Amino acid sequence: MDKRNEHLQALTEIRSLMERSTRFISLSGLSGVSAGICALIGAALVFYYFDVTPFEGRRYYSIDPQNYLWGLAPLKFMITVAAGVFLAALAFASFFTFRKAKQKGHKLWDSTSSRLLFNMVVPLIAGGIFCIGLMYNQEFGLVAPATLVFYGLACINASKYTLNEIRNLGIAEVILGLFGMFYPGLGLELWAIGFGLLHIVYGTLMYYKYDQ
Numbered sequence: 001m002d003k004r005n006e007h008l009q010a011l012t013e014i015r016s017l018m019e020r021s022t023r024f025i026s027l028s029g030l031s032g033v034s035a036g037i038c039a040l041i042g043a044a045l046v047f048y049y050f051d052v053t054p055f056e057g058r059r060y061y062s063i064d065p066q067n068y069l070w071g072l073a074p075l076k077f078m079i080t081v082a083a084g085v086f087l088a089a090l091a092f093a094s095f096f097t098f099r100k101a102k103q104k105g106h107k108l109w110d111s112t113s114s115r116l117l118f119n120m121v122v123p124l125i126a127g128g129i130f131c132i133g134l135m136y137n138q139e140f141g142l143v144a145p146a147t148l149v150f151y152g153l154a155c156i157n158a159s160k161y162t163l164n165e166i167r168n169l170g171i172a173e174v175i176l177g178l179f180g181m182f183y184p185g186l187g188l189e190l191w192a193i194g195f196g197l198l199h200i201v202y203g204t205l206m207y208y209k210y211d212q
Contacts, residue, residue: 032203
């Protein structure tokens with residue numbers, strides 16, 4: 001019986017080593033939760049700026065120039081908020097991931113994490129350029145859904161190098177984004193659901209499954 005337990009333990013250790021060599025498993029669920037909270041705060045600021053109620057179906061990107069708040073034009077304001085949300089979410093993700101890697105004794109940067117980053121960055125860069133093209137052609141109502149689609153594709157593309165739940169999150173983001181393409185007036189609401197609520201839900205599930 002003791003030998004059997006030793007064999008099972010050895011197999012478990014081998015499996016763990018193989019998993020660490022092929023997947024980046026230091027991603028913390030708290031990274032997703034913090035990113036979701038940042039996204040919801042950003043969405044709330046945009047709703048306040050445009051003085052609209054969620055799910056009105058109104059095109060929130062239309063506003064009278066005389067009603068600009070804080071001296072910022074709509075496009076400049078939304079870019080500022082988006083940049084702030086991205087930087088805050090990145091800072092929290094880096095902190096929680098570094099902390100988990102240190103607690104688990106894992107390397108934060110290796111060949112697996114570099115492949116993960118590459119597979120995620122390529123769709124994100126393509127999506128960023130695509131969204132710039134939309135704004136250049138004044139298709140502002142499609143920007144939020146497009147960010148969901150490309151972010152979802154990035155998650156799906158990178159999921160083979162990290163936790164399996166990231167793939168399911170990516171699929172959900174793509175579905176939300178594609179739905180939003182047909183309802184531009186709900187872009188911000190879907191953006192808040194995708195980047196906010198879904199991140200919180202998936203981050204919480206990942207935290208209790210992997211971080212405990």
